[in-house]
Amino acid sequence: MAELIRPGERDEDRHDRTRLVPWVDFGRIDSAKVLVVGAGALGNEAVKDLALFGFHHLDVLDMDSVVRSNLSRCVLFREGDQSSGKGKASLVAERARELDPELQVTAIEGRVQSLGPEEMKRYDIILGCLDNVTARLHMNANAYHARVPYVDGGTDGFRGRVQAVVPPMTPCLQCGMNRSHFRILERRFSCTGQDTVFYQPKRAAEITTTSIIAAVQVREAVKILSGRPAISHVMHYDGVAGTSEVLALDIDPGCPNHALAKLS
Amino acid sequence: MVVRVRVRNAETGATVDMELEMENTVEEIIEGVSAYWEKDPGAYVIRKGRRLLRGQQKVQELEIQANEELELIPDPEGGNR
Numbered sequence: 001m002a003e004l005i006r007p008g009e010r011d012e013d014r015h016d017r018t019r020l021v022p023w024v025d026f027g028r029i030d031s032a033k034v035l036v037v038g039a040g041a042l043g044n045e046a047v048k049d050l051a052l053f054g055f056h057h058l059d060v061l062d063m064d065s066v067v068r069s070n071l072s073r074c075v076l077f078r079e080g081d082q083s084s085g086k087g088k089a090s091l092v093a094e095r096a097r098e099l100d101p102e103l104q105v106t107a108i109e110g111r112v113q114s115l116g117p118e119e120m121k122r123y124d125i126i127l128g129c130l131d132n133v134t135a136r137l138h139m140n141a142n143a144y145h146a147r148v149p150y151v152d153g154g155t156d157g158f159r160g161r162v163q164a165v166v167p168p169m170t171p172c173l174q175c176g177m178n179r180s181h182f183r184i185l186e187r188r189f190s191c192t193g194q195d196t197v198f199y200q201p202k203r204a205a206e207i208t209t210t211s212i213i214a215a216v217q218v219r220e221a222v223k224i225l226s227g228r229p230a231i232s233h234v235m236h237y238d239g240v241a242g243t244s245e246v247l248a249l250d251i252d253p254g255c256p257n258h259a260l261a262k263l264s
Numbered sequence: 265m266v267v268r269v270r271v272r273n274a275e276t277g278a279t280v281d282m283e284l285e286m287e288n289t290v291e292e293i294i295e296g297v298s299a300y301w302e303k304d305p306g307a308y309v310i311r312k313g314r315r316l317l318r319g320q321q322k323v324q325e326l327e328i329q330a331n332e333e334l335e336l337i338p339d340p341e342g343g344n345r
Contacts, residue, residue: 038343040345130341131344132341154341156342175318177319179291180291181341184306187305234316246314247316249315249316249318
């Protein structure tokens with residue numbers, strides 16, 4: 001018996017146009033469990049893109065609450081959220097469900113350091129939408145040991161970067177770090193002799209670069225889950241020049257993540 | 265043996281020439297040019313062509329030609345505020 005169709009029925013499928021991209025593995029996208037770490041500027045954009053793309057299983061982790069200066073970059077926050085008493089992760093989860101009622105999204109109000117390799121093994125991919133080297137190093141190392149792909153984004157004004165780490169093949173974040181990164185750690189936790197000074201600089205941030213970097217993170221997640229190669233290895237974006245370049249990086253033979261991975 | 269390279273500041277387009285010993289590391293290049301340009305505290309990386317150089321790599325490993333250009337790029341770490 002011939003298949004029955006109706007005029008216009010394709011327009012009832014919210015993902016019909018995305019399904020026309022031939023290489024996207026929609027079955028994998030639909031079933032994949034994704035962790036978004038950070039529900040601030042990049043996290044808002046990433047969750048919005050994941051929800052619209054057709055992902056259906058998200059966890060969002062953040063320990064912070066909204067302040068009014070977040071509103072210029074966070075598409076899922078609203079005026080008044082800063083006094084709602086709700087955390088960023090809960091608000092992002094709530095608003096993401098408005099984008100797609102079929103989305104199963106769980107807010108985790110907690111610290112990045114609460115996640116170890118065992119927790120990370122629950123996920124098919126992790127997106128890092130963070131704002132400091134300490135949290136990045138934690139996610140990078142634990143995701144690497146859990147053998148879960150980790151796509152990290154970072155911004156500073158009109159500049160941004162995305163690195164896709166696919167264990168065990170690619171270099172990790174730590175492979176590309178040098179003393180200038182570790183100096184930031186020293187400033188962040190500098191010891192005065194009497195107590196620890198917590199240094200959190202205010203960085204330039206704006207929505208156009210945030211959107212681009214988060215979009216690239218989600219696109220890399222789609223590629224990895226669809227079995228396509230990720231960028232090799234770090235994309236640097238310069239919004240003023242209007243350029244982006246993917247630069248290669250070698251695995252650091254002294255990187256503890258790769259040394260431990262060989263042993264395990 | 266000494267090799268002279270040119271380092272470009274990706275943020276301003278400015279360049280500076282630097283004399284390097286074979287034992288110098290990429291981290292030392294970053295520190296040298298950051299101090300010269302009085303860069304804000306922050307993370308930086310150096311690229312050579314389409315490759316990012318690792319901090320502990322020595323000049324002798326980099327196959328740098330005389331007067332070759334390297335570029336100092338900020339490595340953004342914000343995004344959650």
